[in-house]
Amino acid sequence: MLPGRTPGSWSFALSMKRTIMNDHRRLGRELGIFDTDPLIGSGLPYYLPAGAALRKAIEDYVHELERRNGYQHVNSPVLGKRELYERSGHWAHYAEDMFPPMNVGGEEFVLRPSLCPHHALIYRSRRRSHRELPLRLAELGGQYRSELSGVLGGLTRVRAIQLNDGHVFCAPEQAAAEVAAALDLVEAAHAQLGIRAARYRLSLRGDGGKFVDDPGLWARSEAILRDVLKERGRDFDEERGEGAFYGPKIDIQIVDPAGRESSLSTVQVDFFQPERFDLGYVGGERPVMVHRSVVGSIERLLAHLIEVHGGAFPAWMAPVQAVVLPLSDAELPAAASLLRRCLTAGLRAELAPADRGSLGARIRAHRLVPYQLVVGPREAASGGASVRLRDGSQAGDVPVERLAEKSRPSFQNPESKG
Numbered sequence: 001m002l003p004g005r006t007p008g009s010w011s012f013a014l015s016m017k018r019t020i021m022n023d024h025r026r027l028g029r030e031l032g033i034f035d036t037d038p039l040i041g042s043g044l045p046y047y048l049p050a051g052a053a054l055r056k057a058i059e060d061y062v063h064e065l066e067r068r069n070g071y072q073h074v075n076s077p078v079l080g081k082r083e084l085y086e087r088s089g090h091w092a093h094y095a096e097d098m099f100p101p102m103n104v105g106g107e108e109f110v111l112r113p114s115l116c117p118h119h120a121l122i123y124r125s126r127r128r129s130h131r132e133l134p135l136r137l138a139e140l141g142g143q144y145r146s147e148l149s150g151v152l153g154g155l156t157r158v159r160a161i162q163l164n165d166g167h168v169f170c171a172p173e174q175a176a177a178e179v180a181a182a183l184d185l186v187e188a189a190h191a192q193l194g195i196r197a198a199r200y201r202l203s204l205r206g207d208g209g210k211f212v213d214d215p216g217l218w219a220r221s222e223a224i225l226r227d228v229l230k231e232r233g234r235d236f237d238e239e240r241g242e243g244a245f246y247g248p249k250i251d252i253q254i255v256d257p258a259g260r261e262s263s264l265s266t267v268q269v270d271f272f273q274p275e276r277f278d279l280g281y282v283g284g285e286r287p288v289m290v291h292r293s294v295v296g297s298i299e300r301l302l303a304h305l306i307e308v309h310g311g312a313f314p315a316w317m318a319p320v321q322a323v324v325l326p327l328s329d330a331e332l333p334a335a336a337s338l339l340r341r342c343l344t345a346g347l348r349a350e351l352a353p354a355d356r357g358s359l360g361a362r363i364r365a366h367r368l369v370p371y372q373l374v375v376g377p378r379e380a381a382s383g384g385a386s387v388r389l390r391d392g393s394q395a396g397d398v399p400v401e402r403l404a405e406k407s408r409p410s411f412q413n414p415e416s417k418g
């Protein structure tokens with residue numbers, strides 16, 4: 001046992017306290033991020049205004065990161081005919097995780113277990129040439145998993161998943177470079193979001209019918225992923241039985257404050273589905289599908305971010321970025337016009353007028369808001385505010401337009417790599 005982790009010791013108590021303090025289910029409700037209702041069902045959380053704002057900020061960031069890196073975004077429906085999933089192989093290898101089919105006028109539809117088949121069909125919908133490859137399609141879309149009620153809790157295990165998904169259709173000789181480029185995106189996003197990867201895992205096929213039985217395809221795709229990881233100098237563990245049914249994966253693992261590990265981001269090489277959907281292109285034979293998720297599902301990502309940041313989110317993603325605090329009712333008109341300036345400048349901002357308590361009490365109530373804009377008589381006269389930061393330090397009279405600029409995510413890392 002490690003020193004300091006003995007039950008009863010001060011630091012053990014502290015780490016347990018931190019675990020409980022930062023439990024995303026408790027914080028998520030307290031901060032007005034998400035909740036559940038038994039009438040909707042377990043594993044089906046909904047987002048409150050703060051959660052919707054947080055999600056939008058993160059979704060916009062990822063969308064822009066993908067756009068700058070050559071992705072085209074698509075949208076596709078959350079269900080499809082049973083035959084689609086028979087074709088993709090999900091029906092044979094993944095049926096126990098799928099919701100049962102719905103019969104509509106003699107046709108059977110299922111809530112989709114993944115976006116891959118839709119994207120394969122979008123690829124197939126046009127005649128493709130080798131000049132178009134790599135073709136990078138991305139979508140933030142719903143997929144569904146028929147989890148049993150007993151294992152559901154908060155945002156980490158849900159039945160309705162919003163996945164940051166993407167598929168790169170490329171020539172076989174382009175696959176390694178696309179895997180590396182996807183890992184660049186993952187690492188840039190993690191840095192921007194404040195996520196630290198616990199470890200990289202190369203997830204391989206296991207025994208049994210869960211995995212497509214084609215040793216040659218597995219050997220080819222495993223070699224591509226293994227070589228990219230080695231070239232980047234990343235330490236990784238190889239684990240059998242953790243792959244997707246159609247191919248191996250690089251999984252980027254995270255650990256929550258209680259020490260539980262889960263997979264967040266992933267990059268996968270797939271020779272199987274292109275064959276099943278008979279994908280092709282002019283000037284070559286069969287494309288490879290590189291499946292990748294830069295930040296995983298929105299649910300798991302939010303659960304992790306809530307716990308990592310303890311609700312004190314970086315300014316660019318904070319649900320409320322600025323709160324305007326008039327010293328007294330006399331400054332209310334100036335505070336209201338400052339609020340309008342904040343909103344126009346693009347900040348998510350709100351007003352906490354003096355009838356909600358003393359300045360100290362209002363600052364405590366908004367202690368997680370990155371910019372606290374205090375408006376006293378002097379600031380009211382000048383049209384500005386005295387900016388107080390979350391750590392209690394004073395930043396002086398900073399124009400709200402400047403605060404709005406500082407509250408945007410950075411895209412420097414992936415761009416500097418060309």
Ligand SMILES: [Zn+2]
Binds near residue numbers: 114116166167292
């Ligand atoms: Zn996929």
